[in-house]
Amino acid sequence: MRVLLVEDDQAIATPLVRGLEREGFHVRHCDRGGDALAALDDEASDVVLLDLGLPDVDGFDLCREVRARSDVPIIVVTARGDEVDRVVGLELGADDYVVKPFGLRELVARIRAVSRRAMVRPESDDEAGRLHVDRRTRRVVVDGAEVSLTPKEFDLLALLADDPGAVYGRQQILDEVWDPHWYGPTKTLDVHIGSLRRKLGDARWIETVRGVGYRLGEDGARV
Numbered sequence: 001m002r003v004l005l006v007e008d009d010q011a012i013a014t015p016l017v018r019g020l021e022r023e024g025f026h027v028r029h030c031d032r033g034g035d036a037l038a039a040l041d042d043e044a045s046d047v048v049l050l051d052l053g054l055p056d057v058d059g060f061d062l063c064r065e066v067r068a069r070s071d072v073p074i075i076v077v078t079a080r081g082d083e084v085d086r087v088v089g090l091e092l093g094a095d096d097y098v099v100k101p102f103g104l105r106e107l108v109a110r111i112r113a114v115s116r117r118a119m120v121r122p123e124s125d126d127e128a129g130r131l132h133v134d135r136r137t138r139r140v141v142v143d144g145a146e147v148s149l150t151p152k153e154f155d156l157l158a159l160l161a162d163d164p165g166a167v168y169g170r171q172q173i174l175d176e177v178w179d180p181h182w183y184g185p186t187k188t189l190d191v192h193i194g195s196l197r198r199k200l201g202d203a204r205w206i207e208t209v210r211g212v213g214y215r216l217g218e219d220g221a222r223v
């Protein structure tokens, strides 16, 4: 598995590269945001580890730019826990985050988790009215127009589309789409639901079941 590490602090990067390589990852390391974008265009990566504090570019802008160019899973590395709200709140398109200092074992587990979720799942297509979720190609089409989703948004929609009309509880969604060990703010789910509704163009696609969770709207699907 190929990891693109974007980290300007050598004291962190050097042992991290060594540790990840020991775990069997192929690591490409950049210490500048500009280099990271060039590397991204240059060769495919399976996951991007992105430090938000970089000398040449704003980490938030870089994260958005990476997401605009690629569906590669992004794990944001932040120096402070209070940045986490911004990470999820700004809809940067990141899949997960770790707060420094973090352990190698924790990081490896998160890399494996996001790349597992990003893998193509060979399942049959879903037809829910005019909403089409193709798990094989990870494409979503509404009324014949393709909708560009982040990996998380796709996973969330694909879960709801497994059983249109069935209610999925908030914790169940967090467990299946994020991670059973997700200890982040649950408002992350609301943020993703909100952006998914906007992108699908009609809030009725995803119905809120008050006090329980969400479901793919069957009525909305038939409109």
Ligand code: CA
Binding pocket: 007, 008, 009, 051, 052, 053, 054
């Ligand atoms: Ca830094």
